Amino acid sequence: MKKVPARTMTFFDKEVVNDIIVKYGFDERAAIRDFIQSETYQMLLDPEMEIYKMSPLIVFDMWEAEKISGDPRMSQYIRA
Numbered sequence: 001m002k003k004v005p006a007r008t009m010t011f012f013d014k015e016v017v018n019d020i021i022v023k024y025g026f027d028e029r030a031a032i033r034d035f036i037q038s039e040t041y042q043m044l045l046d047p048e049m050e051i052y053k054m055s056p057l058i059v060f061d062m063w064e065a066e067k068i069s070g071d072p073r074m075s076q077y078i079r080a
Helices: 006-024 028-036 039-045 056-068
Strands: none
Touching: 006 028, 006 039, 006 056, 028 039, 039 056
16 A cells, blocks of 8 residues: 655644644644644545645645534635
8 A cells, every 4th residue: 555655744744733833822742743633634644635745734724624623624625
């Protein structure tokens, strides 16, 4: 089974976690834990969904939509 490259995951981890910290004031550990435990992150790990080809801003929006609605698919970018 194909996997999303570790380098790609590290890039998304840094970018999305930074966005969480800046916008919501989480400390780094809490932001990392929250992101990694999200459905958004599981979708990002799935190479067949190709979420890793999207901008980190879209992934952040998915995470944010998941926090608000419970479903990352409610992101304005996914619904559009």
